[in-house]
Structure formats: structure tokens, C-alpha cells
Amino acid sequence: MKRVGNVVRTAQGLAIARADADGAGEAADIGDVVVDESLSTVGRVVDVFGPVERPYVAVTPNDGVELASLVGQQLYAR
Incomplete structure (x- = not known):
């Protein structure tokens, strides 16, 4: 899994994550499936x-995912 980053805000129905400052890992790719820390699928890049x-x-969220609850969470790409 790749570390996507922390969700810093929501905008126009998307969760916006910022990559980590230390540059650890490689960047997520468009189309990657995104999960949270509990490995629940959140959406796609x-x-x-x-x-x-x-x-x-x-990240575009899956149906039933509350965007506001993602703010501050670390996301990962499969």
C-alpha cells in the first residue's frame, strides 16, 4: 500500500489529501482505490x-462515505 496523505479539506464533493512532508512513499496514481486506517474502502483517486x-x-468518495468525517484522517492507496 502507498500512503496518500492526510485529508486537509473537502471541496466540490471531493476529499483533498496532502502528501506527507517527509516525502515517504510514492505518489498515488489516478484510479487507485483509497482506504482509511481501518482498511475500509473510502473511494478512488x-x-x-x-x-x-x-x-x-x-479522492472521490464511495456512496455512504461521509466527507466531513475524513478530514484529518490518513488515507492509503491499494
Whole structure:
């Protein structure tokens, strides 16, 4: 699994995660399945944008996932 980053905000129905400052791991790819710390599926990566060293990752949530509850959580890509 790849570490996607921490969810910093929600925007337009997406969860926006910021990659870790230490640059650990490789960046998530568009289409990757995203899970939370309990390995529950959260959604899919739909965009990677921003600086190469520490990009933002946009995740579209699955049905039934409450976006507000994701803020502050660490996400991972399978």
C-alpha cells in the first residue's frame, strides 16, 4: 500500500489529501482505490495536483462515505 496523505479539506464533493512532508512513499496514481486506517474502502483517486515534492490528491468518495468525517484522517492507496 502507498500512503496518500492526510485529508486537509473537502471541496466540490471531493476529499483533498496532502502528501506527507517527509516525502515517504510514492505518489498515488489516478484510479487507485483509497482506504482509511481501518482498511475500509473510502473511494478512488481522481486527480493529483500541486508541487511535485508534496502534491495534493483528490479522492472521490464511495456512496455512504461521509466527507466531513475524513478530514484529518490518513488515507492509503491499494
